[in-house]
Amino acid sequence: MRRASTLMLYSGKLFSCSRLSALPALLLAGTCLAQSDSQSVVADTVLSELGINRAKQEYRTSRPRELTVLTQTLSAEQIDRAVLNRLMQEINSEPANTKARIGINDSQLQELFITISNARGFINGSEMANVRAMCAVWDESTMQGESRIAAAIAAYKTREQLTQTFIAKYYSVVLFDIEAILDEESLPLFRAYMNDRRRRLANAGMTSWGSPVQNISAGTDTINFHCRTN
Numbered sequence: 001m002r003r004a005s006t007l008m009l010y011s012g013k014l015f016s017c018s019r020l021s022a023l024p025a026l027l028l029a030g031t032c033l034a035q036s037d038s039q040s041v042v043a044d045t046v047l048s049e050l051g052i053n054r055a056k057q058e059y060r061t062s063r064p065r066e067l068t069v070l071t072q073t074l075s076a077e078q079i080d081r082a083v084l085n086r087l088m089q090e091i092n093s094e095p096a097n098t099k100a101r102i103g104i105n106d107s108q109l110q111e112l113f114i115t116i117s118n119a120r121g122f123i124n125g126s127e128m129a130n131v132r133a134m135c136a137v138w139d140e141s142t143m144q145g146e147s148r149i150a151a152a153i154a155a156y157k158t159r160e161q162l163t164q165t166f167i168a169k170y171y172s173v174v175l176f177d178i179e180a181i182l183d184e185e186s187l188p189l190f191r192a193y194m195n196d197r198r199r200r201l202a203n204a205g206m207t208s209w210g211s212p213v214q215n216i217s218a219g220t221d222t223i224n225f226h227c228r229t230n
Contacts, residue, residue: 074201077168080175081123083197088116102193103186111181119174126163127210133159134213135227146216152227153219160210 074082091098091113099109134156141148175194182190211226212218 075164077164079198079201080171080194081167082201083194084116084171084174084178085120086197086201087193088113088120091116101189102182103189104182108181108186112178115174115177115181119171123167123170126160129163130156130159130210131226134223138223138227149216149219149223152223153213153216156211156213156219156222 087098091109095109099105104112134152137155138148138152141151143151179187179190211222213222
């Protein structure tokens with residue numbers, strides 16, 4: 001048997017673990033075991049640090065994962081609708097400030113509120129029609145994999161664009177009706193308000209109400225939720 005060369009302190013003197021007859025057996029065994037455990041802890045600590053360093057290096061050099069877009073921001077066609085809806089909320093909550101900002105009287109304020117409210121009630125969301133178009137292409141497609149997903153996403157976006165184009169044209173008529181209410185002093189104030197709010201909403205990242213279909217990953221989740229996955 002190979003003898004250990006480690007030295008121990010006993011009664012003020014150094015002994016080797018190999019000198020088994022020099023100390024009581026139980027005390028010798030306990031002391032050697034404690035020293036062995038201490039060395040094991042040091043070894044485990046070194047291995048743990050190596051593992052952490054290796055994990056950090058793999059994280060730094062790993063390829064970036066594809067981002068899954070959970071929400072989509074407003075399109076250009078949706079901006080005016082969002083701005084006018086926000087204006088309606090401001091008229092309802094802060095009528096005095098709105099009158100001063102746009103330079104209108106009580107009668108004009110009321111007519112403005114009714115015009116926007118009627119427009120809001122007339123426009124319905126097209127989300128269900130978008131989803132039906134997407135699922136129809138998905139169910140009828142003979143393609144496989146990402147090609148099939150891309151075709152279904154394209155159908156969703158095409159149907160969605162039809163509604164957004166209609167909304168943009170409709171709200172251009174609403175804006176024309178609103179401007180007809182205003183006089184020469186309040187008209188430039190209203191246009192300045194609209195331009196300011198358009199810029200703020202475009203930069204604020206306000207989210208749209210549609211399903212996330214910006215990329216293959218997000219589109220796959222939407223298709224799995226709404227359509228048959230055969």
